[in-house]
Amino acid sequence: MSFLYKSAFALAEDIRAGRCSACEVLEFFVDRVERLNAPLNAVVALDLERARARAAKADQDVARGEYWGALHGVPMTIKDAFCTSGLTTTGGIPELEGSVPKQNALAVQRLLDAGAIIFGKTNVPFMSADLQSYNDIYGCTNNPWNIGRTCGGSSGGAAASVAAGLTPLELGSDIGGSIRIPAHFNGIYGHKPSHGIVPQRGHLPPGPHTVSEADLSVVGPLGHCVADIDKALDLLAGPLPEHGAAWKLSLPKAAFSEVSELRVAVWADDEFCRVDREIAASIEQMAACLEKLGAQVDYDARPDIDPSANHRNYLQLLSAVMGSGMPAKVLEEAQKLVAAADPADHSDVIEQARGIALTHRDWLRANERRLRYQATWRSFFSQYDVLLCPVTHVTAFPHDHEGSMMARTLTVNGEQRPYIEALRWPGLSLNSLLPATAVPIAQSSEGLPIGMQIVGPYLGDKTTLAVAALVEEHHRSFIAPPETSAE
Secondary structure (H helix, E strand, O other), X not given: XXXXXXXXXXXXXXXXXXXXXXXXXXXXXXXXXXXXXXXXXXXXXXXXHHHHHHXXXXXXXXXXXOOOOOOOOOEXXXXXXXXXXXXXXXXXXXXXXXXXXXXXXXXXXXXXXXXXXXXEEEOOOHHHXXXXXXXXXXXXXXXXXXXXXXXXXXXXXXXXXXXXXXXXXXXXEEOOOOOHXXXXXXXXXXXXXXXXXXXXXXXXXXXXXXXXXXXXXXXXXXXXXXXXXXXXXXXXXXXXXXXXXXXXXXXXXOOOOOHHHOEEEEOOOOOOOXXXXXXXXXXXXXXXXXXXXXXXEEOOOOOOOOHHHXXXXXXXXXXXXXXXXXXXXXXXXXXXXXXXXXXXXXXXXXXXXXXXXXXXXXXXXXXXXXXXXXXXXXXXOOOOOEEEEOOOOOOOOEOOOOOOHHHOEEEEOOEEEEHHHHHHHHHHHHOOOOOEEEEEEEEOOOOOEEEEEEEOOOOOHHHHHHHXXXXXXXXXXXXXXXXXXXX
């Protein structure tokens, strides 16, 4: 029986039915890590002794007719931004090298409660704060399609591990595209849930002892098939423990049952952030496929927002979250930069400084602007079920760790553009807390994956996932990187 690129939930069914054992499945993936991980550096820590003991217990319980849940006996790795009890968690922060949490992040615990076996951790950038996954503890993670290219960040090690068949399922987080960009760069599926439906507690940053839920940030699954990320979301979503006595989460069903009922808006390119021509063309081809299936497709539909103003609002709110954990010296420097800036200067570096320096009064005003954008999106999604748009404006780019992110550039259609512009398309929907599913749709002329995000209304997660399933079935499903496709 082949375990490679098989659905994680199908593996659990095979284990429960006795067609294979949890120990066999675990050793299969451990062997792949041992053989294939070195040039990728995606899996950066292992916990094999405890994983093997848990796999043996899973098999023993199957023999007794006892089942733990929908992931019974399935091995998986976890992004090294989530606390894992008894297994090192660093967040790429040198001061935390060798740190071992005493408790699991809530999302990790929900996967364990469903029967998963955590056997390793995957790489992240320092504090999960870059579009590339590298840090001073574990070094750089490479893209399995081309090791000279980035795997993305911050869930880069997670996405590379799924794409390379080192794990059947992963857990990511996203405050600036950190699930969707790695999914796009590695040719897999990733779901950024509606904000607030999956607990963040135990994510680093902010840290294991923080009990508040951060603005903008979400936790969601990555996998190599839509069914897995859909079912994983069902396991992950739900209230915080202290809220569970009063309310339960019940996401609405998909907004359509027949393709002819599906209303699709397409936003493949825009002056506010020009997109690589191959990416834009691939999105329009994908939309044409849905149209041919019978969907109602509008290539000119746009929400009534100024995307540049929305982006400025997003950058301020994002920087307010990120800046809350920065040293006082950074706050002082941001305040000086803002005081000296022209009020008409809306460059990304100035907007980020404004976010770091926000007073609570000014944050409330920025949040009011964000709430108005949310209302505009609600109006838009009363006419359309989903919006198809780029994950970001480039495919996986060559490694570049020089200088600050603000000083780097990316090449878009032959032109050098600021590195930080890669946040513009992810932030378009993120600012209004909307769900978005990243799906592979094509391959570039350089042989790199091209992805697309399917954005839906707040709490419309099941609709974006249903459209993702249509894309998977009728246009393009997961394709493994050539160097990792053999067992």
